Amino acid sequence: MDGASLRGTPGRGYRWEPLARSWLAVTLCALFVSVGCKSAQHVAPEPSTLARGGSGLSGQGDPLPSWNEGPTKAALLDFVERVTREGGPDFVPAEARIATFDNDGTLWTEQPLAVELAFVIDRVKALAPQHPEWRHQQPFQGVLEGDLKAVAASGERGLMQLLAATHSGVTTEAFDVTVKDWITTAKHPRFSRPYTDLVYQPMLELLALLRAHGFKTFIVSGGDVGFMRAWAERVYGIPPEQVIGSRAKLRYEVRDGAPALLLLPELDLMNDKAGKPVGIQQVIGRRPLAAFGNSDGDFEMLEWTTSGTGPRFGLFVHHTDAEREWAYDRNAHIGKLSRGLDEAPRRGWYLVDMKKDWKVIYPFEQ
Secondary structure (H helix, E strand, O other): OOOOOOOOOOOOOOEOHHHHHHHHHHHHHHHHHHOOHHHHOOOOOOOOOOOOOOOOOOOOOOOOOOEOOOHHHHHHHHHHHHHHOOOOOOOOOHHHOEEEEOOEOOOEOOOOOOHHHHHHHHHHHHHHHHOHHHHHOOOHHHHHHOOHHHHHHOHHHHHHHHHHHHHOOOEHHHHHHHHHHHHOOOEOOOOOOEHHHOEOHHHHHHHHHHHHOOOEEEEEEEEEHHHHHOOHHHHHOOOHHHEEEEEEEEEEEEEOOEEEEEEEEEEEEOOOOOHHHHHHHHHOOOOOOEEEEOOHHHHHHHHHHHOOOOOOEEEEEEEEOOOOOOEEOOOOOOOOOOHHHHHHHHHOOEEEEHHHHEOOOOOOOO
8 A cells, every 4th residue: 555554543533524425326326236146147158359439530431330231320311511611510629529438337337336346355364464454344244254244334434445445545656557457457247358348449540530520539437537537547548637536535644755646534525416517617617519428326416518609419328238238218226217217208319229239249250
């Protein structure tokens, strides 16, 4: 832990409550549900020769080859063409071409539990030798013994303890190294592949298409910003300064003669639901031109984006493919999409039907 242990007892005096409450709605339920997930696993498809990015350039074939022909694909291509056609009525200057993307369930898989939660569980196990008391202290005991029901039963206080133990008390640089080391070796329980293989090929092509036409693409997620910045540029081509997430407060200090930024166990921004437009304004300072999400946690981001003047685009990824991925929406334990399903047609937002609209889901598919 960067040569320093956590200051104080994890979960005591730490102000993670807003983040914990948001996570409780999905994270603790995910812990409980994941106990029975193994029976629903499928055999992973064979690797594919599909390139990750797509060409994204006009005149060089289909820029969205993994999208089936239909109204959603046509609308995406039409929108990009209209806002980038100089002299056209809907032309938007390059500096205003901002597109924001949720991460979990929009750019990569979020089932059977959020990837960051898998990191938390593995990180507790890695730190356990430094904390022998955890063997008899919930929720750490539950994590170490694989008793996820006990972890879920620890409630909000337990989750605060896990977050404090795994996301604070170290420098930002040390945390970045820890996440990078983990993400290169950790594997998804269903597909037995690195989590970074579980990105959505059609969305990679969309990112490439937008960037090829002068858009700046941002991640706007409820996940921890430091966790995502550690790998987002390698996986999505999105640099750290274009990643907006929930964030802890920082403190500048000099350690052993060297300046450092210490992650504190205190929340600075909960970047979910109504927090997403706030985070966008604080970091970007512009209203996006297009926004992409998959759950009701992204509703306000789409609402804020499409309420602006001029051409706008809003889209929800609707998980409908139980065979290749997962099928879930209104009653999901994570990634619930209910209000978005109801209001998308009225608001002119598009719903991607993964089963019908995507030829492939992951880059490794045939």
